[in-house]
Amino acid sequence: MEINILGGGPEELLPDLSEFQQNGNLWVGVDRGVYTLLSKGITPFMAFGDFDSVTADELKEIEKHVHDLKKFKAEKDETDMELALNWALRQRPEKIRLFGATGGRLDHFLANVQLLLKPVLRNIELNIEIIDKKNHISIKSPGSYEMKIRNDRKYVSFIPMSPFVKGLTLEGFKYPLKDHSIPMGSTLCVSNELISDYGTFSFSEGILMVIRSQD
Structure with a gap:
């Protein structure tokens, strides 16, 4: 349901x-x-x-x-x-x-x-x-996630909702990351884009907001 x-x-x-x-x-x-x-x-x-x-x-x-x-x-x-x-x-x-x-x-x-x-x-x-x-907004707990490209939601942003999001790794994105720590208040991961049909993101600690948007 x-x-x-x-x-x-x-x-x-x-x-x-x-x-x-x-x-x-x-x-x-x-x-x-x-x-x-x-x-x-x-x-x-x-x-x-x-x-x-x-x-x-x-x-x-x-x-x-x-x-x-x-x-x-x-x-x-x-x-x-x-x-x-x-x-x-x-x-x-x-x-x-x-x-x-x-x-x-x-x-x-x-x-x-x-x-x-x-x-x-x-x-x-x-x-x-x-x-x-124009937007999809969700909250993720630590883990690994697969994301499919969407032409109607071109931009993908990752925003910390806890003091730190640790171990953030982005693969298949225009701006990749590897095991990075992002503090709350950082705009490092705003307006990323997928460059293939699928991408993955993962992190080990914290709470992460994921926003998929179009202009």
Whole structure:
């Protein structure tokens, strides 16, 4: 099972959601993202939010179509996206995708990026990523990974999310590395590119953010 969560980010940044409509996938709406899903012909399995970003008529439409609706007060300790993600993690899916998590307010964006750390910090083996029209963002724990070239995501950046990422090795990239230590705050590994059909990256310590982007 895979879970797709749609937040309330700008619609113009959303990819084509039909590409992620595989059988067995569950859709979860967050605040205005619930109404966005309904407008695209997708009925979410669950919905979370204080719904302060929808009109009264839009909320009536949401309540009409979504059976499992979790409404919260605006004053709370977690964002609506975190509440939805916590529920998704409890379902133990194979993958979680976050949409509508970029654009708009920078504090919301940075908070959503930090949510990607939850599985790694809890030692949960789970593929979780943020996807918008131009970017894929994921978090990796130490190990070795293979990456396939994508013409629509030409640029690959590796950003430390811990004080150091140690033993970073990049093979099949325009700018290779061998057993390198990267401190947090370094931009050494921003805007790399694959030069063959496949490349590999590996590291021995730390937490690494991987971003695949297009201009």
